[in-house]
Amino acid sequence: MAFNSNNHLQPEDYSKLADHFVPDSNKVLAASPYDSQLGKNMARDARKVINGSLKIEDFHKVYSASLIKEFGDQYASGPMDTNQNSKAKSGTDPKWGMVIDLKKCIGCDTCTVSCKAENRTPPGVSYNVVLETIKGDFPNFSITNLPKPCMQCDNPPCVQVCPTRATYKMENGIVTIDNDRCIGCRYCMVACPYGSRSYDFGTSYEQEMAGFNDVTSPEYGVERGKRKKGAIPEETVRKCSFCYHRLQRGEEPACVETCIGDARYFGDMNDPNSVVSKLAASPRAFRLKEELGTKPRVVYLR
Amino acid sequence: MILKENIDNKMHAPKQKNGKLEKIYWISILIVFGIGIYSIITGYFMEGMESTNLSNIVPWGGWIAFYIYFIGLSAGSFLLSTLVYGFGMEKFEKIGRSALLSAIVCMITGILFVFLDIGRPDHVMNSVIYWNVTSTMSWEIHFYIVYLVLLIVELYFSMRNDLIVVAKNDNFKGKLSRFLTFNKKEYTDIDKVKDKKRLKIMGIIGIPLAILGVHGGTGSIFAVLKAQPYLNSALFPLIFIISALVSGTALSIAIYVIKCKVKKQQVDTSMIRSLGSMLSLFIVIEIIMVWYEFLVGFYGLEHEELGTLQLIMGSPYSWSFWIFQMGFALFFPLVILIIKKTRESINWILGASVMVLIGVVGVRFNMVIPTLIMPKIDGMPYGNYYMNLSEWLTSFGIIAMCLILYTIGEKLFPIDEIDSHENGVSKHE
Ligand code: SF4
Ligand code: SF4
Numbered sequence: 001m002a003f004n005s006n007n008h009l010q011p012e013d014y015s016k017l018a019d020h021f022v023p024d025s026n027k028v029l030a031a032s033p034y035d036s037q038l039g040k041n042m043a044r045d046a047r048k049v050i051n052g053s054l055k056i057e058d059f060h061k062v063y064s065a066s067l068i069k070e071f072g073d074q075y076a077s078g079p080m081d082t083n084q085n086s087k088a089k090s091g092t093d094p095k096w097g098m099v100i101d102l103k104k105c106i107g108c109d110t111c112t113v114s115c116k117a118e119n120r121t122p123p124g125v126s127y128n129v130v131l132e133t134i135k136g137d138f139p140n141f142s143i144t145n146l147p148k149p150c151m152q153c154d155n156p157p158c159v160q161v162c163p164t165r166a167t168y169k170m171e172n173g174i175v176t177i178d179n180d181r182c183i184g185c186r187y188c189m190v191a192c193p194y195g196s197r198s199y200d201f202g203t204s205y206e207q208e209m210a211g212f213n214d215v216t217s218p219e220y221g222v223e224r225g226k227r228k229k230g231a232i233p234e235e236t237v238r239k240c241s242f243c244y245h246r247l248q249r250g251e252e253p254a255c256v257e258t259c260i261g262d263a264r265y266f267g268d269m270n271d272p273n274s275v276v277s278k279l280a281a282s283p284r285a286f287r288l289k290e291e292l293g294t295k296p297r298v299v300y301l302r
Numbered sequence: 303m304i305l306k307e308n309i310d311n312k313m314h315a316p317k318q319k320n321g322k323l324e325k326i327y328w329i330s331i332l333i334v335f336g337i338g339i340y341s342i343i344t345g346y347f348m349e350g351m352e353s354t355n356l357s358n359i360v361p362w363g364g365w366i367a368f369y370i371y372f373i374g375l376s377a378g379s380f381l382l383s384t385l386v387y388g389f390g391m392e393k394f395e396k397i398g399r400s401a402l403l404s405a406i407v408c409m410i411t412g413i414l415f416v417f418l419d420i421g422r423p424d425h426v427m428n429s430v431i432y433w434n435v436t437s438t439m440s441w442e443i444h445f446y447i448v449y450l451v452l453l454i455v456e457l458y459f460s461m462r463n464d465l466i467v468v469a470k471n472d473n474f475k476g477k478l479s480r481f482l483t484f485n486k487k488e489y490t491d492i493d494k495v496k497d498k499k500r501l502k503i504m505g506i507i508g509i510p511l512a513i514l515g516v517h518g519g520t521g522s523i524f525a526v527l528k529a530q531p532y533l534n535s536a537l538f539p540l541i542f543i544i545s546a547l548v549s550g551t552a553l554s555i556a557i558y559v560i561k562c563k564v565k566k567q568q569v570d571t572s573m574i575r576s577l578g579s580m581l582s583l584f585i586v587i588e589i590i591m592v593w594y595e596f597l598v599g600f601y602g603l604e605h606e607e608l609g610t611l612q613l614i615m616g617s618p619y620s621w622s623f624w625i626f627q628m629g630f631a632l633f634f635p636l637v638i639l640i641i642k643k644t645r646e647s648i649n650w651i652l653g654a655s656v657m658v659l660i661g662v663v664g665v666r667f668n669m670v671i672p673t674l675i676m677p678k679i680d681g682m683p684y685g686n687y688y689m690n691l692s693e694w695l696t697s698f699g700i701i702a703m704c705l706i707l708y709t710i711g712e713k714l715f716p717i718d719e720i721d722s723h724e725n726g727v728s729k730h731e
Binding site: 124129131132133146148157160161162166182184185187189190191192193197198202203230234235236292 | 349350351352356357358359361362419420421422425426428429431432434436437438439440443523526527528529530674677678679680681682
């Protein structure tokens with residue numbers, strides 16, 4: 001997707017680079033002990049797999065016989081393996097969840113700041129906030145700091161009401177917004193019981209922070225280049241995505257990673273042995289506005 | 303008698319004065335419309351939603367309130383017209399077509415308001431293409447389209463006989479009518495029976511469409527929101543419908559009486575009186591419903607709902623509740639329509655209707671804004687919302703457009719029945 005932006009090299013450009021790397025590539029390849037035509041064909045089809053026009057299973061089907069012939073036992077994976085893998089996997093795909101320990105939260109707002117930095121949210125948009133409430137009178141009082149991201153509800157009211165299906169539940173448990181489809185009606189904002197959604201009014205920190213507009217975060221894995229007036233996601237609705245783009249690279253959400261008191265835990269709720277699954281079963285666990293039946297995937301420990 | 307008076311009136315009425323009045327009307331309305339267009343372009347199109355006072359806490363504001371106001375006017379006046387076309391109550395025949403025309407115009411206005419409230423007009427077709435079956439708003443968008451088409455077809459058939467009469471003229475109106483009637487020369491009795499039947503069918507299809515689809519449905523856009531306990535009640539769509547009837551009846555009375563006054567025609571007193579008593583009936587039903595809505599709300603002791611009620615009734619915003627919702631929309635008109643002396647006077651009934659029309663704006667604002675101002679979770683800030691200048695100018699511009707459309711409709715089409723006052727025909731000849 002990075003290829004789409006004009007500032008980057010196009011796939012053809014890479015081929016050109018490679019073509020001029022050595023004077024005659026075929027000569028060099030012929031010196032190799034392995035079948036160079038097979039390698040070139042595989043490279044061609046691998047590109048198809050990457051751009052989505054060929055399935056990885058089909059790729060393996062086509063090449064595994066020749067690969068076994070070429071490399072013998074050194075060749076490790078075949079089409080059967082991947083098939084079995086994907087079947088076996090389908091039951092245990094991760095379903096992300098978060099646990100926040102309120103006793104550990106000191107209300108420092110690091111998560112809020114790191115979220116703003118990671119997702120490069122404009123003024124007025126905060127995917128995560130920490131709500132501070134004081135209950136009781138001195139000396140018998142308590143202060144609660146309640147960090148509040150999007151709850152990624154399992155029965156999300158926002159998804160129920162969106163007229164265009166621009167916001168929907170993904171299999172991994174995350175509720176996503178397709179900003180290319182969103183019409184900006186803000187019905188979902190009115191429907192969310194947790195106030196988790198914000199509207200991108202098109203404002204920017206450019207005045208205070210030179211270069212703010214130059215990079216946007218690749219939310220939901222979509223690289224959008226510079227922030228420009230009138231370009232998506234402006235004038236659409238935005239919210240916390242559990243840092244889906246970070247999950248794709250195998251990293252935790254920014255708020256979890258930076259929390260100074262280690263109050264946040266993140267992981268796979270489908271895996272009964274994960275830390276989050278265990279903590280979510282603790283007697284201290286509760287969810288916000290449980291009575292509404294929205295089934296939040298963010299669990300708090302009181 | 304009536305006829306003679308009409309003609310007399312016409313002769314005595316200084317023609318110039320009427321012309322001058324019309325000029326003033328057009329100039330002022332075009333100025334307001336022009337300013338509105340200017341503010342739409344500089345605000346909505348150049349700055350987007352940033353030009354409004356909306357925020358992430360109060361994401362819906364005045365435009366949404368005006369949108370449900372006009373949808374309500376449309377559904378209400380349509381339901382009134384079904385008394386004529388669906389149920390054959392000839393008594394109200396005189397307001398039938400103008401009620402249909404105002405239903406169409408108000409519908410267009412309402413849709414325009416909600417269109418302006420959408421952040422990405424370039425994506426708007428997505429709401430028609432991608433239908434989310436669980437979304438009330440998605441259903442509404444489709445209902446609105448069907449309903450608008452039905453209204454236009456119904457208006458066409460209700461005035462076809464007169465269109466054929468007008469088509470005999472040689473001016474622009476005549477040409478337009480000829481085009482619309484496909485050059486049909488004569489309106490036979492068979493046509494008349496057929497059209498009556500068509501109108502009846504459309505009126506009857508229209509009733510569930512207007513009640514369940516358009517207005518009840520618009521009410522459910524709000525009522526299904528469990529995030530807003532104040533709105534989340536089964537009574538809410540019904541209150542929507544009944545207040546649509548209140549405002550629609552008031553609109554029809556106001557249009558008819560004002561039109562008669564401007565044209566110096568005799569007002570059909572008995573019809574206005576019975577419309578007036580209908581209005582009072584609707585107001586009473588609305589008061590009962592609102593009473594139970596608040597009663598149950600208070601007994602629920604739910605923190606957010608109590609907070610919202612407090613915002614509505616006892617906060618710096620509560621003038622809109624006490625003066626507009628309670629005073630203008632319910633209490634004052636009800637008193638006027640109950641006291642014997644005032645309920646028989648046309649002017650008082652007109653006054654009550656105009657009050658209702660102003661008051662219901664407040665009702666609609668109170669449906670949308672206070673519940674959003676109330677924080678959803680302890681520790682979140684209260685919202686603060688007033689419409690800013692740009693929003694007001696835009697709204698007035700669109701309302702001016704509504705009047706322009708209505709007046710043009712009245713001018714181009716035979717909205718008043720031609721044979722009910724014959725001097726109408728003589729005007730065209
Ligand atoms: S917290 Fe709000 S925005 Fe997030 S999934 Fe639930 S309803 Fe949707
Ligand atoms: S603002 Fe966008 S995501 Fe939200 S309900 Fe409307 S179309 Fe759906």
